[in-house]
Amino acid sequence: MSRILGATSLAGGVHRRVDVAIVGSGAGGATLAARLASQGLEVALLEAGGAHTSADWGASDERVSYPMLYQDRGSRTTDDAAITVLQGRSLGGGTTVNWTTCFRTPDRVLARWAERHGATSWTSEALRPHFEAVEARLNITPWEEGLANPNNASLRDGARRLGIEATGLRRNVKGCRNSGSCGLGCPHDAKMAMHLTMIPDAVTSGATVYTDVAVDRVVMEGRRATGIRGRVLHRGSERTTGAEVAIDADVVAVCGGAINSPALLLRSGLGADLPEIGRRTFLHPVVAVTAEFEAPVHAWYGAPQSIASHASIDRGPNRVGYFLEAAPLHPMLAAIALGMGGPEQAAAMSRLRHTTTTIGLSMDGWVEGDEGGTVTVDGAGRARLAYPVGPLLAEAMHAAMRDLVSIQLAAGALRVGTLHVDPVVVTDVQGLGALDAAAYGAHEHGIFSAHQMGGCRIGTGPGDGVVDDSLRVFGVENLFVVDGSVFPTSLGVNPSETIYAMAHRAAAGIAAEAG
Amino acid sequence: MNRRTLLLSALAGPVACSATFPDAPRRLTTAQVATLAALAEVATGGPGLPTASDLAVAGRIDDLMANCDPALVADVGLALDLLASPWVGLVVTGRPGAFVDLARDARMEVVGHWRRHRVGRVRGAMQALLGLCLATYWGDRRTFAYVGYPGPMGAPA
Ligand SMILES: Cc1cc2nc3c(=O)[nH]c(=O)nc-3n(C[C@H](O)[C@H](O)[C@H](O)COP(=O)(O)OP(=O)(O)OC[C@H]3O[C@@H](n4cnc5c(N)ncnc54)[C@H](O)[C@@H]3O)c2cc1C
Numbered sequence: 001m002s003r004i005l006g007a008t009s010l011a012g013g014v015h016r017r018v019d020v021a022i023v024g025s026g027a028g029g030a031t032l033a034a035r036l037a038s039q040g041l042e043v044a045l046l047e048a049g050g051a052h053t054s055a056d057w058g059a060s061d062e063r064v065s066y067p068m069l070y071q072d073r074g075s076r077t078t079d080d081a082a083i084t085v086l087q088g089r090s091l092g093g094g095t096t097v098n099w100t101t102c103f104r105t106p107d108r109v110l111a112r113w114a115e116r117h118g119a120t121s122w123t124s125e126a127l128r129p130h131f132e133a134v135e136a137r138l139n140i141t142p143w144e145e146g147l148a149n150p151n152n153a154s155l156r157d158g159a160r161r162l163g164i165e166a167t168g169l170r171r172n173v174k175g176c177r178n179s180g181s182c183g184l185g186c187p188h189d190a191k192m193a194m195h196l197t198m199i200p201d202a203v204t205s206g207a208t209v210y211t212d213v214a215v216d217r218v219v220m221e222g223r224r225a226t227g228i229r230g231r232v233l234h235r236g237s238e239r240t241t242g243a244e245v246a247i248d249a250d251v252v253a254v255c256g257g258a259i260n261s262p263a264l265l266l267r268s269g270l271g272a273d274l275p276e277i278g279r280r281t282f283l284h285p286v287v288a289v290t291a292e293f294e295a296p297v298h299a300w301y302g303a304p305q306s307i308a309s310h311a312s313i314d315r316g317p318n319r320v321g322y323f324l325e326a327a328p329l330h331p332m333l334a335a336i337a338l339g340m341g342g343p344e345q346a347a348a349m350s351r352l353r354h355t356t357t358t359i360g361l362s363m364d365g366w367v368e369g370d371e372g373g374t375v376t377v378d379g380a381g382r383a384r385l386a387y388p389v390g391p392l393l394a395e396a397m398h399a400a401m402r403d404l405v406s407i408q409l410a411a412g413a414l415r416v417g418t419l420h421v422d423p424v425v426v427t428d429v430q431g432l433g434a435l436d437a438a439a440y441g442a443h444e445h446g447i448f449s450a451h452q453m454g455g456c457r458i459g460t461g462p463g464d465g466v467v468d469d470s471l472r473v474f475g476v477e478n479l480f481v482v483d484g485s486v487f488p489t490s491l492g493v494n495p496s497e498t499i500y501a502m503a504h505r506a507a508a509g510i511a512a513e514a515g
Numbered sequence: 516m517n518r519r520t521l522l523l524s525a526l527a528g529p530v531a532c533s534a535t536f537p538d539a540p541r542r543l544t545t546a547q548v549a550t551l552a553a554l555a556e557v558a559t560g561g562p563g564l565p566t567a568s569d570l571a572v573a574g575r576i577d578d579l580m581a582n583c584d585p586a587l588v589a590d591v592g593l594a595l596d597l598l599a600s601p602w603v604g605l606v607v608t609g610r611p612g613a614f615v616d617l618a619r620d621a622r623m624e625v626v627g628h629w630r631r632h633r634v635g636r637v638r639g640a641m642q643a644l645l646g647l648c649l650a651t652y653w654g655d656r657r658t659f660a661y662v663g664y665p666g667p668m669g670a671p672a
């Protein structure tokens with residue numbers, strides 16, 4: 001019998017007992033499952049999305065991939081619809097659709113976590129062997145700068161001409177054909193996503209994977225979690241089949257990712273004792289500019305990201321830092337990002353092949369007064385995310401757009417535009433002042449997120465966190481959270497490698513609890 | 516997988532995390548689909564391009580709704596009902612009339628008014644409705660030639 005079971009095999013529901021039940025098969029859950037199963041523990045890995053593979057998404061068509069592979073069929077937003085939230089939902093979670101950029105956690109971030117948030121054991125030294133292990137398994141290696149597509153080259157060349165640091169980066173790929181479809185599912189299985197790496201590893205070691213299963217709650221008895229309860233969904237839908245899932249476990253690990261994990265803990269009744277659940281949720285809010293070049297750019301092809309600039313990540317104690325990267329530009333996503341409609345939209349779309357998109361990601365939750373957003377659940381148990389864009393963030397968005405526009409002009413762009421309702425269009429450096437007259441913040445221009453973090457953060461106690469240094473939920477001996485939601489701040493770098501390494505390291509403590 | 520399902524990015528409404536829906540699929544009403552079609556018509560198309568009705572934009576959005584969280588469908592419906600209200604036309608253009616009955620220019624005026632509305636959530640609602648129409652339209656292969664997009668680079672050999 002296959003160890004990856006989906007809706008069609010689960011018509012009768014699931015009732016069983018295991019050593020460890022893991023909710024969520026993304027970066028955290030899959031890595032944890034592989035580690036625990038390899039130690040002989042009986043593991044059930046539960047995933048709300050489907051067990052989709054390249055056979056399903058084929059050549060990576062936007063119309064197929066977004067509804068299949070993203071939360072809420074691609075429609076997730078903040079409560080006020082000001083921020084479009086791209087978050088994965090299928091076997092492999094966000095790793096199936098991410099753009100493969102990998103960074104180790106910056107030392108200054110770990111130092112801050114230790115100093116202010118009680119994450120004292122998460123030192124670079126302690127994490128090193130775990131980074132090395134996941135780098136080996138996922139083939140995280142430097143991506144040759146010469147392979148940068150024109151979209152990324154515009155960021156590199158423009159930044160360097162202005163004396164702004166911009167460097168190559170590392171990716172988790174093997175045999176990448178530079179197709180540019182990472183965000184739609186890799187058609188060549190070249191991306192070392194969880195469904196091709198850690199999940200097969202876990203299954204080989206005996207884990208059972210249940211897909212199309214939405215976990216509604218963790219079952220609590222006093223200070224212990226006794227298992228999970230959930231429901232089977234029709235594949236490719238959010239409607240239940242009526243079949244129920246009840247798994248009893250010695251240990252439960254919640255790995256649903258930010259937004260989802262805090263929502264699950266709240267639905268499980270833990271909010272009364274743990275008031276910090278859902279608070280300090282971070283998004284690395286993204287702003288973008290588009291730039292038109294004389295020559296075609298074809299920003300839809302080529303690795304989505306080859307270059308990054310962290311020159312402005314540390315802007316002092318009272319200013320939110322940001323980093324700059326590129327983003328792929330396929331027609332459907334471009335159409336939404338431009339979002340104007342009418343003849344202007346048609347004109348912009350006709351120039352899309354000459355257009356680059358570069359992005360600025362704000363490091364939210366780092367400076368005093370910028371606390372991120374808050375996840376709550378409504379009466380039906382659905383997650384809601386309120387995310388205020390305050391003046392500190394708005395200032396960073398303005399500064400990031402100014403940098404991006406300057407860089408694109410230096411790279412030779414004919415004209416550079418923002419994603420404001422009435423775009424600010426700049427054709428030369430003298431025109432940069434127009435950016436200062438524009439408004440910044442929610443509903444003023446497009447804002448996006450592909451990096452959700454926090455909401456179940458590490459802390460010193462229930463007054464300032466949700467989990468302790470070993471990622472155990474405060475007050476519940478056998479309940480852990482192992483995903484990006486445990487970050488006490490955002491990272492200022494793309495988060496996946498940090499999550500892989502944290503899960504890899506946390507497994508030892510969780511195995512001890514289960515054993 | 517139904518290949519006609521589409522991206523819903525930028526759609527108004529709360530995130531719906533692992534909430535599950537045993538009910539029958541909820542769809543838009545006929546009047547809501549008509550308002551959506553009237554919006555899609557002014558938001559998309561142009562010289563050398565198919566029209567929104569050529570690509571059945573409104574109907575395909577309605578099809579998509581069948582697989583979505585009913586709360587989301589309700590939010591979209593609400594935004595469309597508001598847009599359809601004759602008061603909206605009166606306030607913005609000085610002429611009463613449901614959105615579907617307004618002339619093309621007047622509809623564009625209403626869209627522009629909502630996109631720049633002083634209340635952020637109204638701006639958000641219009642961006643969401645536009646996002647639906649634009650995603651459905653520009654995600655259609657029949658617009659790729661205009662964009663110069665040859666399509667995704669290669670399925671596995
Ligand atoms: C378009 C895009 C591009 C990105 N690019 C990069 C990049 O280049 N580099 C990088 O480092 N990061 C990138 N990321 C972010 C990165 O992929 C995520 O940070 C990472 O996958 C998060 O890991 P996680 O374990 O926290 O959760 P996820 O990987 O999101 O996994 C959580 C899983 O749990 C499931 N789940 C949630 N709740 C439940 C429940 N109640 N029941 C059952 N299942 C549930 C979800 O469906 C999901 O599959 C990108 C993300 C996106 C969306």
Ligand code: SF4
Pocket residue numbers: 100173175176177178179180181182183185186187188189190191302303304
């Ligand atoms: S760029 Fe590489 S990893 Fe990304 S989808 Fe194409 S082949 Fe796969």
